[in-house]
Amino acid sequence: MHVIAFTSRKGGSGKSTLCAHLSVHADAPDAPTLLIDCDPQGSLTLWHEIRQTATPILVRCKARGLPDLLEAALHDGIQWVMIDTPPHNTAEIAAAMRVADLTVIPFRPAVFDIAAVAATLDLARAIGKTVLPVINAAPARRGANAAHVVTEARKAVLAMKATAWSGQITTRAAFAHALASGQAVGEFEPGSSAAVEMGDLWQEARRALGLKEGQVR
Helix, strand or coil, X not given: CEEEXXXXXXXXXXXXHHHHHHHHHHCECCECCEEEECCXXXXXXXXXXXXXXXXXXXXXXXXXXXXXXXXXXXXXXXXXXXEECCCCCHHHHHXXXXXXXXXXXXXXXXXXXXXXXHHHHHHHHXXXXXXXXXXXXXXXXXXXXXXXXXXXHHHHHHHCCCCCCCCXXXXXXXXXXXXXXXXXXXXXXXXXXXXXXXXXXXXXXXXXXCCCCCXXX
16 A cells, blocks of 8 residues: 655645645546545545545545554555645644655745745654655746746755655646546646646656556556
8 A cells, every 4th residue: 555645834835736636646446545634624625525426535534543544444455545734733744744655745936835845854854754845836837948936946955955856737727627626637638738747746656656667556
């Protein structure tokens, strides 16, 4: 069973958004993804209610209940678990990191978000967890070149002795429209630039977990 936690010490970083979109990539008819919403705001829960489908499965849970919930999921044959966390509760974030195989840290290329990355990285290192910083809500590329703020954000993360994903999730209306319809962007606009970006991120998350290209699980 693979467990991914989406964490940030700052609200509005895109945790719930990435969690929702990637959960559909992981989901399969014979192996549904389990979504765990630990954020009191409940954005992931709202998306799931709009979706009105059997999968991914969603459970709301306080972080202290995660070990028991994951043990039950493993017993039930769940193969992918994605955990959405609250932004400001260090204890809840740490609890999610402890049970995760990979911690995705989304951040916008802006000063306050980058500062939050440093705090989140420190917490992950103290626990000894693999991290994947992801630049989210980025300005569109100009040709092959990333926007200046994106380049500067990458340098800032490198200065923290971490490496952000080489891609980016660009600010695109399709991401929001898909969630508003209870879908992932790959369902809402298959083959679109937004869908390609999210698919690339999914492949990067799989690589971070040591899964080979073409390996199903």
